[in-house]
Amino acid sequence: QTMVTQEPSLSVSPGGTITFTCGLRSGSLSSNYYTSWYQQTPGQAPRTLIYSTNTRSSGVPDRFSGSILGNKAALTITGAQADDESDYYCALYLGGGIEVFGGGTKLTVL
Amino acid sequence: EVQLAESGGGLVQPGGSLRLSCAASGFTFSDYWMSWVRQAPGKGLEWVANIKQDGSVKYYVDSVKGRFSISRDNAKNSLYLQMSNLRVEDTAVYYCARRDCSSTNCWFDPWGQGTLVTVSS
Numbered sequence: 568q569t570m571v572t573q574e575p576s577l578s579v580s581p582g583g584t585i586t587f588t589c590g591l592r593s594g595s596l597s598s599n600y601y602t603s604w605y606q607q608t609p610g611q612a613p614r615t616l617i618y619s620t621n622t623r624s625s626g627v628p629d630r631f632s633g634s635i636l637g638n639k640a641a642l643t644i645t646g647a648q649a650d651d652e653s654d655y656y657c658a659l660y661l662g663g664g665i666e667v668f669g670g671g672t673k674l675t676v677l
Numbered sequence: 678e679v680q681l682a683e684s685g686g687g688l689v690q691p692g693g694s695l696r697l698s699c700a701a702s703g704f705t706f707s708d709y710w711m712s713w714v715r716q717a718p719g720k721g722l723e724w725v726a727n728i729k730q731d732g733s734v735k736y737y738v739d740s741v742k743g744r745f746s747i748s749r750d751n752a753k754n755s756l757y758l759q760m761s762n763l764r765v766e767d768t769a770v771y772y773c774a775r776r777d778c779s780s781t782n783c784w785f786d787p788w789g790q791g792t793l794v795t796v797s798s
Contacts, residue, residue: 601784607722613714613788614787614788658722658724666712667724668724
């Protein structure tokens with residue numbers, strides 16, 4: 568079973584920059600895998616932020632960006648705001664119609 | 678505006694059955710793969726099932742194979758999840774999501790608000 572890793576929690580100061588990572592427990596998350604990122608505030612449905620590793624979904628501000636950093640996918644928030652305090656999930660399309668989510672990262676803005 | 682609205686959740690005993698529905702609007706439903714994703718209380722997101730535009734191809738996470746069945750009615754712009762032999766560990770909010778795909782990969786966008794399924798005696 569493919570295991571996708573994310574930091575359990577991160578914190579950032581208002582106005583700061585924070586980077587989340589998404590990796591594969593079994594090895595490198597290379598360009599063979601396309602990553603999507605989702606934001607979820609408590610009690611709300613997920614919101615799509617990034618797809619195809621680095622493409623912002625409609626209406627997502629450009630302070631959210633996706634990339635590959637080394638052997639992991641990354642989501643960066645530049646100029647963090649208080650309402651960015653949420654859970655963030657990455658997902659990988661493994662091919663063959665199969666998807667897998669990471670365990671999620673809880674972001675605190677303080 | 679693209680909208681997805683789930684219904685059909687509720688309390689069911691272990692071993693019981695339940696059928697979830699998702700009403701889609703604001704886009705050409707028959708042009709898209711569709712998906713179900715669930716979230717157990719206090720836990721992360723888990724992909725459950727995908728269905729192709731014409732319903733001819735379906736994929737499931739291993740933990741629900743043989744118990745859950747995804748289907749769709751393009752004439753009614755509706756997606757369904759028939760759940761049987763339910764287990765306590767199936768307790769979750771179930772989200773309907775449109776599955777967008779390029780030539781090389783897929784993602785979920787947008788999402789419905791979810792419907793809660795509680796499996797308990």
